[in-house]
Amino acid sequence: MNQDQVKEILLSIEDASLDFTLVFSGKQSKKVNGLYKPEPREIIIHNRNFNGDDNLLLYTAIHEYAHHLHCCSMGGKLSGRAHTSEFWAIFHRLLEKAESQGTYQNVFAGSPELTQLTDEIRKKYLYENGSLVKELGRELLKAHELCTAMGARFEDYLDRVLCIPKVAAKAAMKMFQYNLNPSVGSDNMKFLTGIRNEEQRMAAESALLSGKSPDLVKTEIARKPREEDPKVTLEREKLRLERTIDSLTKRLDEVERELEEL
Known part of the structure; x- marks a missing residue:
């Protein structure tokens, strides 16, 4: 896999609003597998770190590409702190997309x-x-x-x-x-x-239960208003009412037991 192929794969996962370059350093590094330079918008991959493991190389490339997309979302500039919640949300979203299209294999599932x-x-x-x-x-x-x-x-x-x-x-x-x-x-x-909004809170809980990362949930679900069709809204209200009834039923049983003991 060469550097042009890697860039093509990254763009197939998600397009970027700003162009970037991706280069293989041809070197081995004991410190990092790759890095992103925001000013020239350049991703550098130390390809000799991977010993032919394309999956690990892609993982590194996706990580650095997440920095670029984060930079794009910030108008082409990054703050001093690179690994923010917004960055991790972008990175995890890219990994999910790459796994779903078969570009990247989830190492934890093996x-x-x-x-x-x-x-x-x-x-x-x-x-x-x-x-x-x-x-x-x-x-x-x-x-x-x-x-x-x-x-x-x-x-x-x-x-x-x-x-x-x-x-x-x-x-x-x-x-x-x-x-x-x-x-x-x-x-x-x-x-x-x-999360004060009940619908957003339940949506965030559902996302966590489905395997979404906390950073992704905080950034892309909990902070955004949700627009849902009437059926989804009614189904969510039904679930909420069922939970309330279950909680009240349990409390009623406790009160009845306490009354019997008096």
């Missing part, structure tokens, strides 16, 4: 051992951790009700009794109130609590 470990991490740690934080939010809401009934400040209870940050406590409470899916993990759940 290892049965890694696939098994990934399932274990998702189920045993991400889901369980998310569930625990969500349950904490439920208990904190109960504590808030009790503090209010006592005439005490809930914030003081968080500071002086539980000794936990108010921001973390409020995020956990919102996780429960919004009935977020613990499968995305507690960190992503915390991010979702910051």
